[in-house]
Amino acid sequence: MIDFKELLKEHGIPPSLQRIKILEYLHDFNTHPTADVIYQALMNEMPTLSKTTVYNTLKAFAEKGVIVELSLFENEVRYEYNTTPHIHFKCIKCNIIYDISESFECLKNKEIEGHKVLEHHIYLKGICKNCRDSEE
Amino acid sequence: MIDFKELLKEHGIPPSLQRIKILEYLHDFNTHPTADVIYQALMNEMPTLSKTTVYNTLKAFAEKGVIVELSLFENEVRYEYNTTPHIHFKCIKCNIIYDISESFECLKNKEIEGHKVLEHHIYLKGICKNCRDSEE
C-alpha cells in the first residue's frame, strides 16, 4: 500500500484530498487516461470536483515528475503513473495503448547530426497480440 | 520544377487551384506547418481562401499519401511534404523542428511482445546544433 500523501510531499506538492485521489486513480488503473476520463471517474466519489482542478493537478504532477504527460496521436493529452523508461504501442483494431518495456536508452544523450538528444518518445502502431489471436 | 497538377492526379486527387497552391507551399517551405500557418501564408495570394478548405485539403492529401500528417507534442496537427522515412528532433531552445534522416527501419514489421508493429513514430527533444554553437 503506497502512501500517496507522503509521495506527494516528497515531490514538494502539498497533498490535498483531490490530489491524493487523482494520484490514486492514476496508480490503480495504470492506463493512459485523459483529464476528462479521470474527472468522470472521480465524480461519483467527489461530486463537487471541478474539471479545472483535474487539469491543474495533472499539470502540476507532470511538472514535478510524479507522473508522465503523453501526447500520442489523438490530439489530447494523456497521463500515466509509470515513470520508468518505456515506449507505447497502440493497436489500430482495439485502440488499446500498451506499455512496452523495451527501452531505447541508446538514444539518451546521443548526438545526432550535431543535435544533443535529451528526451526521446517512441510510439508504435500495429495490431496487438489479442487482436491477432482472435483473428484466426 | 515539379508538376504539382500531375502529382495530384497520380494520387487520384482532382487538382484545383487551392489544392495546387497548398501542395506548392508544403513543398517550397518544407517545414512542418499547421493548417493555420498555411492558411495565413496563402491569404495574400488567395483572399477568398477558406480555412475549411485548408483543413479538408490537408486531410485528403494525407489520406492519399501525398503528404504526412504529424502529431508532435503541441496538440496541434502538422503536415510535411517529406514522405521518406525519417524522424523528428525538436529543439527546446529555439523550437525548430528538424528532420533527421536516421531511420529505424529495424522497427518495421517487427514483433514486440506479440504485437505486430506496422508504424513507428520517433520524436526526439534536445538542443540543436545552432543553439549549442551559440551557447559558447
Added chain:
DNA sequence: TTTCATACTTGTAACGATTACAAAATTGTA
C-alpha cells in the same frame, strides 16, 4: 457549345479540449 450532375469551396456555427480568472473554501501556522 450548352447543359447538367458532380465535386469543390466557402462561411458560419458548433464542438471538444483546455485555460483564464475571480470568488469561495480550505489549510497550516502563529
Added chain:
DNA sequence: TACAATTTTGTAATCGTTACAAGTATGAAA
C-alpha cells in the same frame, strides 16, 4: 482562534478543428 496563503470551484473564454448548407466551378454528355 485568527489570518494569510494556498487550493478549489464554476463560469466564461480561447483555440484548433469539424459539420453543414449554400454557392461556385468543373468536366463529360448531348
